[in-house]
Amino acid sequence: MTRNENDVIISLMSRVVSPFIMLFALYVIFHGHYSPGGGFQGGTMLAAAVILVRLAVGNDLAQKQFPRAWATPLGSVGVLIYWGTGFTALVFGGNFLDYKFLPLAMEAAWRRHFGILSIEVGVGLAVMGILTAIYDDLLEGDPRG
Amino acid sequence: MRGRVLSLAALAGFAGLLIYASFGLPNRGDASAALNGPLSPAGTPNAATHYIRNPERDAKTPNMVTVILADYRGYDTMGEETVILTAGLICFLILRRTRSRP
Numbered sequence: 001m002t003r004n005e006n007d008v009i010i011s012l013m014s015r016v017v018s019p020f021i022m023l024f025a026l027y028v029i030f031h032g033h034y035s036p037g038g039g040f041q042g043g044t045m046l047a048a049a050v051i052l053v054r055l056a057v058g059n060d061l062a063q064k065q066f067p068r069a070w071a072t073p074l075g076s077v078g079v080l081i082y083w084g085t086g087f088t089a090l091v092f093g094g095n096f097l098d099y100k101f102l103p104l105a106m107e108a109a110w111r112r113h114f115g116i117l118s119i120e121v122g123v124g125l126a127v128m129g130i131l132t133a134i135y136d137d138l139l140e141g142d143p144r145g
Numbered sequence: 146m147r148g149r150v151l152s153l154a155a156l157a158g159f160a161g162l163l164i165y166a167s168f169g170l171p172n173r174g175d176a177s178a179a180l181n182g183p184l185s186p187a188g189t190p191n192a193a194t195h196y197i198r199n200p201e202r203d204a205k206t207p208n209m210v211t212v213i214l215a216d217y218r219g220y221d222t223m224g225e226e227t228v229i230l231t232a233g234l235i236c237f238l239i240l241r242r243t244r245s246r247p
Contacts, residue, residue, distance in 0.1 A: 032208065033208055035208065036210070038211055038215075072233060072234070075233050078226070079227060086219070086223065109202065109204055109205045116204060116206065122226070123222065123226050126226050126229060126230060130233035133237060137236045137237055137240035138240060140240055140241055
């Protein structure tokens with residue numbers, strides 16, 4: 001994280017690879033209905049893409065990709081999406097987290113389909129934010145940081 | 146030395162007991178085992194059978210793991226996510242330097 005900051009090959013390759021890792025992570029999240037994957041796995045890959053750039057180009061320069069101050073709020077937003085989906089179902093007359101009652105204009109099974117998608121996105125954002133935040137918090141104690 | 150021999154013997158005995166007990170378990174995917182049937186020994190419907198048969202009808206999702214994780218067991222996943230957030234916040238509280246200290 002400090003020694004190779006000026007290495008052109010490592011810096012360039014990580015900057016090229018990082019968006020593709022993010023793209024594949026989005027695929028893992030949104031294709032979780034049909035293949036192995038889901039919010040936890042995709043969120044971990046999103047965090048891996050962010051941490052890769054932090055490791056390769058140094059923590060200060062990597063703030064331009066994903067600022068340190070966003071990480072913990074992003075995790076909270078993910079948890080809020082999950083709880084918000086649950087409470088939306090509650091407000092519209094169902095039980096907590098009963099996606100059948102979400103206000104979407106389609107049949108009940110498809111409402112549950114998209115309720116699952118909504119909470120997978122929430123889980124993905126939360127895992128990405130928290131893993132990045134833990135990395136940044138650990139780096140804060142590093143005198144070379 | 147004697148305590149060590151005793152504890153090793155106790156460990157070996159316990160391992161032997163567990164291995165012996167594992168022979169009584171049903172095989173994985175054994176359709177005739179009571180756990181895998183549509184009804185439990187008490188005559189009530191088994192949850193696992195419901196989860197395997199109905200995801201496509203309930204949520205239009207072929208991947209039953211996703212439906213179990215996010216829909217049938219939604220409370221559990223909500224707890225996991227909240228645990229992750231709590232762990233992150235605790236790392237924040239322990240590791241970040243406070244401004245008041247010089």
